[in-house]
Amino acid sequence: MTALLVPVDGSPSSLNALQAxxxxxxxxxxxxxHVIxxxxxxxxxxxxRFVPAETIxxxxxxxxxxxxxxxxEMLEKSGAAANVSVQVGPVAETVVEYAKSHQCDHIVMGTRGMGYIKGLVLGSITTKVLSLTDLPVTLIK
Incomplete structure (x- = not known):
């Protein structure tokens, strides 16, 4: 059985990764x-210290x-079933840990996200995921 993980941040690149x-x-x-x-x-x-944990x-x-x-919306239109969730943590490390803990076989992700540095050829999160995982990673523009 194949298990794919697609981290999304709302960027066009991450949505293209989901479509792929x-x-x-x-x-x-x-x-x-899995979509996170x-x-x-x-x-x-x-x-x-000043904001309640529940508010955070x-x-x-x-x-x-x-x-x-x-x-x-994409998932609903496609009719595909997916585990969709919000995770909290250092982004790249959390993506890799989620993939490992949910026995994913493959990560499909966008090359650049919503970060403030738009000019990079490959996003810093993408680069870090590549360096932290042994799983195959497919990058989508």
Missing amino acids: ALNFLKNDTSARL SVQPPILSGNVK DDYYNEEGEKALASAR
Whole structure:
């Protein structure tokens, strides 16, 4: 059974990656698809000191769901079943750990996300995932 992981951030590149994954899995009815949005943790101790944990969790979920909105629409239109979730942690490390813990065989991801440095040929998160995982990674523009 094939299990693909597609991390999305709402960027065109990540949505193209999801479409590619859907195309890969079109004829494989036993395949599993995981779609995640990873929210980087708030590192400031001051925020955590003055803002309740529940409010911070709500923020992570709200931002994650914004990033997943277009992906959910794509999944609904395709009729594909997927495990969709919001994760919190260092982005690249969380993607790799999720893939490992959910026994994914392959990661399909965009080459560049919503980061502030648009001019890089390959995004920093993508580069880090490539360096951290032993799984095959397919990059989609």
